[in-house]
Amino acid sequence: MSETLACLVIDDPLLRPSYGNLNYKKLLQEMKEHNFFTEIAFIPWNYKRSNPGTVKIIAENPEYYSICVHGCDHLGYEFGGSDSEKLDLLALRAMWRMDQHRHLTGLPYDPVMVFPYGRFSSLAAKALKNAGFLAAFNSHIQAVDCEEVEESEYRRPYTEIYHGFPIFLRRYPKDKLKFADDIKNGRPIILVGHPGAFRRGYDGITNVIDWVNRQGAIKWRSLSYIAEYYGCKKSTPKGMHRNSSDIPRYIEACIRRFLCEIRDTYIDRSDLLANIYRRYFSPG
Numbered sequence: 001m002s003e004t005l006a007c008l009v010i011d012d013p014l015l016r017p018s019y020g021n022l023n024y025k026k027l028l029q030e031m032k033e034h035n036f037f038t039e040i041a042f043i044p045w046n047y048k049r050s051n052p053g054t055v056k057i058i059a060e061n062p063e064y065y066s067i068c069v070h071g072c073d074h075l076g077y078e079f080g081g082s083d084s085e086k087l088d089l090l091a092l093r094a095m096w097r098m099d100q101h102r103h104l105t106g107l108p109y110d111p112v113m114v115f116p117y118g119r120f121s122s123l124a125a126k127a128l129k130n131a132g133f134l135a136a137f138n139s140h141i142q143a144v145d146c147e148e149v150e151e152s153e154y155r156r157p158y159t160e161i162y163h164g165f166p167i168f169l170r171r172y173p174k175d176k177l178k179f180a181d182d183i184k185n186g187r188p189i190i191l192v193g194h195p196g197a198f199r200r201g202y203d204g205i206t207n208v209i210d211w212v213n214r215q216g217a218i219k220w221r222s223l224s225y226i227a228e229y230y231g232c233k234k235s236t237p238k239g240m241h242r243n244s245s246d247i248p249r250y251i252e253a254c255i256r257r258f259l260c261e262i263r264d265t266y267i268d269r270s271d272l273l274a275n276i277y278r279r280y281f282s283p284g
Protein backbone atom coordinates (compact mmCIF):
# COMPACT_ATOMS: atom_id res chain seq x y z
CA MET A 1 0.00 0.00 0.00
CA SER A 2 1.71 3.20 -1.13
CA GLU A 3 -0.62 5.67 0.54
CA THR A 4 -1.67 6.03 4.15
CA LEU A 5 -5.13 7.19 5.12
CA ALA A 6 -5.49 9.53 8.08
CA CYS A 7 -8.17 11.34 10.08
CA LEU A 8 -8.36 13.65 13.10
CA VAL A 9 -11.30 12.74 15.37
CA ILE A 10 -12.60 15.32 17.86
CA ASP A 11 -14.87 13.95 20.56
CA ASP A 12 -17.95 15.55 22.10
CA PRO A 13 -18.60 18.98 20.54
CA LEU A 14 -22.04 20.28 19.79
CA LEU A 15 -22.49 21.65 16.29
CA ARG A 16 -22.40 25.32 17.28
CA PRO A 17 -20.15 28.11 15.92
CA SER A 18 -17.83 27.60 18.88
CA TYR A 19 -17.72 24.84 21.44
CA GLY A 20 -15.22 25.44 24.23
CA ASN A 21 -11.93 26.17 22.52
CA LEU A 22 -13.05 24.77 19.17
CA ASN A 23 -14.31 27.12 16.48
CA TYR A 24 -15.59 25.39 13.34
CA LYS A 25 -14.71 28.22 10.93
CA LYS A 26 -11.21 28.56 12.36
CA LEU A 27 -10.67 24.80 12.25
CA LEU A 28 -11.77 24.76 8.61
CA GLN A 29 -9.13 27.41 7.81
CA GLU A 30 -6.52 25.32 9.62
CA MET A 31 -7.53 22.20 7.65
CA LYS A 32 -7.21 24.07 4.36
CA GLU A 33 -3.85 25.47 5.37
CA HIS A 34 -2.33 22.30 6.84
CA ASN A 35 -4.15 19.72 4.72
CA PHE A 36 -6.14 17.45 7.01
CA PHE A 37 -9.66 16.16 7.68
CA THR A 38 -11.70 16.29 10.89
CA GLU A 39 -14.37 13.84 11.98
CA ILE A 40 -16.61 15.20 14.71
CA ALA A 41 -17.62 12.43 17.14
CA PHE A 42 -21.16 13.68 17.75
CA ILE A 43 -23.20 12.66 20.79
CA PRO A 44 -26.59 11.42 19.50
CA TRP A 45 -28.33 12.77 22.60
CA ASN A 46 -27.68 16.27 21.15
CA TYR A 47 -29.60 15.56 17.95
CA LYS A 48 -32.02 18.50 18.38
CA ARG A 49 -29.37 21.03 19.38
CA SER A 50 -27.38 21.75 16.22
CA ASN A 51 -26.88 25.27 14.93
CA PRO A 52 -27.97 25.66 11.27
CA GLY A 53 -24.96 27.85 10.40
CA THR A 54 -22.51 25.30 11.77
CA VAL A 55 -24.35 22.46 10.02
CA LYS A 56 -23.97 24.47 6.79
CA ILE A 57 -20.20 24.79 7.28
CA ILE A 58 -19.92 21.02 7.66
CA ALA A 59 -22.34 20.19 4.84
CA GLU A 60 -20.57 22.52 2.41
CA ASN A 61 -17.13 21.10 3.18
CA PRO A 62 -17.39 17.31 2.90
CA GLU A 63 -13.74 17.16 1.86
CA TYR A 64 -12.80 18.52 5.31
CA TYR A 65 -15.60 17.67 7.76
CA SER A 66 -17.78 14.71 8.62
CA ILE A 67 -19.64 13.55 11.71
CA CYS A 68 -19.91 10.12 13.29
CA VAL A 69 -21.58 8.59 16.36
CA HIS A 70 -20.14 9.06 19.84
CA GLY A 71 -22.02 6.84 22.29
CA CYS A 72 -25.76 7.40 22.67
CA ASP A 73 -26.45 9.41 25.85
CA HIS A 74 -22.71 9.64 26.62
CA LEU A 75 -23.54 8.36 30.08
CA GLY A 76 -20.49 6.87 31.75
CA TYR A 77 -19.43 3.51 30.39
CA GLU A 78 -22.69 2.97 28.55
CA PHE A 79 -21.18 0.57 25.98
CA GLY A 80 -19.18 -1.34 28.60
CA GLY A 81 -22.12 -3.36 29.96
CA SER A 82 -22.93 -7.06 29.79
CA ASP A 83 -26.70 -6.90 29.20
CA SER A 84 -27.01 -7.64 25.51
CA GLU A 85 -30.63 -6.49 25.27
CA LYS A 86 -29.74 -3.10 26.76
CA LEU A 87 -26.74 -2.78 24.44
CA ASP A 88 -28.88 -3.65 21.41
CA LEU A 89 -31.37 -0.94 22.40
CA LEU A 90 -28.59 1.56 23.01
CA ALA A 91 -27.01 0.93 19.60
CA LEU A 92 -30.39 1.21 17.87
CA ARG A 93 -31.29 4.34 19.80
CA ALA A 94 -27.97 5.97 18.87
CA MET A 95 -28.62 5.21 15.21
CA TRP A 96 -32.25 6.41 15.47
CA ARG A 97 -31.14 9.74 16.93
CA MET A 98 -28.50 10.20 14.22
CA ASP A 99 -31.20 9.50 11.61
CA GLN A 100 -33.40 12.14 13.28
CA HIS A 101 -30.50 14.56 13.21
CA ARG A 102 -30.08 13.89 9.50
CA HIS A 103 -33.80 14.47 8.90
CA LEU A 104 -33.77 17.71 10.92
CA THR A 105 -30.57 19.18 9.46
CA GLY A 106 -29.99 17.38 6.14
CA LEU A 107 -26.50 16.44 7.34
CA PRO A 108 -25.46 12.83 6.66
CA TYR A 109 -23.35 10.92 9.18
CA ASP A 110 -20.83 8.14 9.13
CA PRO A 111 -22.27 4.97 10.73
CA VAL A 112 -19.15 4.37 12.79
CA MET A 113 -18.89 4.49 16.58
CA VAL A 114 -16.42 6.19 18.88
CA PHE A 115 -16.97 4.76 22.37
CA PRO A 116 -17.33 7.29 25.23
CA TYR A 117 -14.28 7.03 27.53
CA GLY A 118 -12.98 4.26 25.27
CA ARG A 119 -14.92 1.57 27.19
CA PHE A 120 -16.71 -1.21 25.36
CA SER A 121 -17.66 -4.83 25.93
CA SER A 122 -17.54 -7.61 23.36
CA LEU A 123 -21.35 -7.61 23.43
CA ALA A 124 -21.33 -3.93 22.51
CA ALA A 125 -19.39 -4.85 19.35
CA LYS A 126 -22.09 -7.42 18.57
CA ALA A 127 -24.86 -4.87 19.22
CA LEU A 128 -23.25 -2.36 16.86
CA LYS A 129 -22.85 -4.99 14.18
CA ASN A 130 -26.52 -5.97 14.53
CA ALA A 131 -27.62 -2.33 14.41
CA GLY A 132 -25.87 -1.81 11.06
CA PHE A 133 -22.74 0.08 12.15
CA LEU A 134 -19.76 -0.16 9.80
CA ALA A 135 -16.93 -0.15 12.37
CA ALA A 136 -15.74 1.43 15.62
CA PHE A 137 -12.64 3.54 16.31
CA ASN A 138 -11.21 3.43 19.79
CA SER A 139 -8.08 4.34 21.74
CA HIS A 140 -7.50 0.65 22.54
CA ILE A 141 -8.86 -2.62 21.21
CA GLN A 142 -9.40 -4.58 24.40
CA ALA A 143 -13.02 -5.15 25.45
CA VAL A 144 -13.70 -4.79 29.18
CA ASP A 145 -14.92 -8.41 29.42
CA CYS A 146 -12.03 -10.06 27.55
CA GLU A 147 -8.53 -11.29 28.20
CA GLU A 148 -5.54 -9.40 26.88
CA VAL A 149 -5.50 -9.02 23.10
CA GLU A 150 -2.76 -10.83 21.18
CA GLU A 151 0.03 -8.59 19.96
CA SER A 152 -0.60 -9.57 16.34
CA GLU A 153 -4.01 -7.84 16.46
CA TYR A 154 -2.25 -4.49 16.95
CA ARG A 155 -0.35 -4.99 13.72
CA ARG A 156 -3.51 -5.38 11.61
CA PRO A 157 -5.39 -2.34 10.23
CA TYR A 158 -8.26 -3.34 12.55
CA THR A 159 -9.30 -6.22 14.76
CA GLU A 160 -12.36 -8.41 14.23
CA ILE A 161 -11.99 -10.60 17.29
CA TYR A 162 -15.29 -9.45 18.80
CA HIS A 163 -18.11 -11.08 16.84
CA GLY A 164 -16.46 -10.14 13.54
CA PHE A 165 -17.09 -6.42 14.09
CA PRO A 166 -14.18 -4.19 12.91
CA ILE A 167 -12.51 -2.02 15.57
CA PHE A 168 -9.73 0.35 14.51
CA LEU A 169 -7.16 1.83 16.88
CA ARG A 170 -6.77 5.58 17.27
CA ARG A 171 -3.95 7.41 19.03
CA TYR A 172 -3.33 10.59 20.97
CA PRO A 173 -0.87 13.19 19.59
CA LYS A 174 1.63 12.26 22.35
CA ASP A 175 1.99 8.82 20.71
CA LYS A 176 2.97 10.29 17.37
CA LEU A 177 6.06 8.08 17.03
CA LYS A 178 3.74 5.07 16.74
CA PHE A 179 2.33 6.60 13.57
CA ALA A 180 5.53 5.49 11.85
CA ASP A 181 4.56 1.88 12.72
CA ASP A 182 1.07 2.53 11.37
CA ILE A 183 2.51 3.63 8.03
CA LYS A 184 4.92 0.69 7.91
CA ASN A 185 2.18 -1.84 8.68
CA GLY A 186 -0.41 -0.40 6.30
CA ARG A 187 -2.69 0.90 9.03
CA PRO A 188 -4.53 4.21 8.92
CA ILE A 189 -3.40 7.06 11.16
CA ILE A 190 -6.27 8.01 13.44
CA LEU A 191 -5.52 10.98 15.66
CA VAL A 192 -7.66 11.80 18.73
CA GLY A 193 -8.49 15.29 19.88
CA HIS A 194 -10.87 16.99 22.31
CA PRO A 195 -12.07 20.62 22.23
CA GLY A 196 -9.73 21.23 25.21
CA ALA A 197 -6.75 20.40 22.98
CA PHE A 198 -7.19 23.84 21.36
CA ARG A 199 -6.90 25.75 24.63
CA ARG A 200 -3.60 27.25 23.53
CA GLY A 201 -4.54 27.56 19.88
CA TYR A 202 -4.35 25.10 17.02
CA ASP A 203 -0.56 24.78 16.79
CA GLY A 204 -0.39 21.79 19.15
CA ILE A 205 -2.48 19.71 16.74
CA THR A 206 -1.31 21.22 13.45
CA ASN A 207 2.36 20.67 14.38
CA VAL A 208 1.64 16.95 14.75
CA ILE A 209 -0.37 16.98 11.51
CA ASP A 210 2.47 18.73 9.64
CA TRP A 211 4.82 16.04 10.98
CA VAL A 212 2.43 13.27 9.80
CA ASN A 213 2.17 14.87 6.37
CA ARG A 214 5.95 14.79 6.03
CA GLN A 215 6.06 11.01 6.61
CA GLY A 216 4.82 9.93 3.18
CA ALA A 217 1.80 9.91 0.89
CA ILE A 218 -0.88 10.76 3.44
CA LYS A 219 -4.52 11.04 2.36
CA TRP A 220 -6.88 12.60 4.92
CA ARG A 221 -10.34 11.12 4.73
CA SER A 222 -13.51 10.44 6.79
CA LEU A 223 -13.82 7.41 9.07
CA SER A 224 -16.44 5.84 6.79
CA TYR A 225 -14.11 6.19 3.81
CA ILE A 226 -11.29 4.60 5.81
CA ALA A 227 -13.45 1.68 7.02
CA GLU A 228 -14.73 1.02 3.49
CA TYR A 229 -11.24 1.32 2.04
CA TYR A 230 -10.23 -1.59 4.28
CA GLY A 231 -13.20 -3.64 3.12
CA CYS A 232 -15.54 -3.18 6.11
CA LYS A 233 -19.18 -3.71 5.25
CA LYS A 234 -22.36 -2.95 7.17
CA SER A 235 -24.51 -5.85 8.30
CA THR A 236 -28.22 -5.64 7.62
CA PRO A 237 -29.72 -4.18 10.80
CA LYS A 238 -31.61 -6.67 12.92
CA GLY A 239 -34.73 -5.60 14.81
CA MET A 240 -36.69 -2.36 14.79
CA HIS A 241 -35.31 1.06 15.58
CA ARG A 242 -36.73 1.99 18.92
CA ASN A 243 -36.70 5.16 20.92
CA SER A 244 -37.45 4.03 24.43
CA SER A 245 -35.81 6.33 26.94
CA ASP A 246 -36.83 6.01 30.57
CA ILE A 247 -37.23 9.21 32.56
CA PRO A 248 -34.49 8.72 35.25
CA ARG A 249 -31.94 7.91 32.57
CA TYR A 250 -33.04 10.97 30.61
CA ILE A 251 -32.60 13.23 33.65
CA GLU A 252 -29.19 11.72 34.41
CA ALA A 253 -28.17 12.29 30.79
CA CYS A 254 -29.28 15.95 31.03
CA ILE A 255 -27.23 16.55 34.17
CA ARG A 256 -24.15 14.80 32.79
CA ARG A 257 -24.32 16.65 29.46
CA PHE A 258 -24.71 19.94 31.33
CA LEU A 259 -21.60 19.20 33.45
CA CYS A 260 -19.56 18.17 30.40
CA GLU A 261 -20.55 21.32 28.56
CA ILE A 262 -19.57 23.48 31.56
CA ARG A 263 -16.19 21.70 31.46
CA ASP A 264 -15.68 22.16 27.72
CA THR A 265 -17.02 25.71 27.56
CA TYR A 266 -15.54 27.32 30.68
CA ILE A 267 -13.11 25.11 32.59
CA ASP A 268 -11.05 23.90 29.63
CA ARG A 269 -10.33 27.50 28.68
CA SER A 270 -8.18 27.97 31.78
CA ASP A 271 -5.08 25.86 32.49
CA LEU A 272 -5.56 26.21 36.26
CA LEU A 273 -9.25 25.26 36.29
CA ALA A 274 -8.64 22.44 33.80
CA ASN A 275 -5.94 20.95 36.03
CA ILE A 276 -8.15 21.16 39.12
CA TYR A 277 -11.08 19.62 37.24
CA ARG A 278 -9.04 16.73 35.85
CA ARG A 279 -7.48 16.01 39.22
CA TYR A 280 -10.62 16.00 41.33
CA PHE A 281 -13.70 15.67 39.14
CA SER A 282 -12.87 14.11 35.78
CA PRO A 283 -15.00 11.02 35.10
CA GLY A 284 -12.50 9.77 32.47
Ligand SMILES: [Zn+2]
Pocket residue numbers: 011012070074116117
Ligand atom coordinates in the same frame (compact mmCIF):
# COMPACT_ATOMS: atom_id res chain seq x y z
ZN1 LIG B 1 -16.76 11.80 24.85
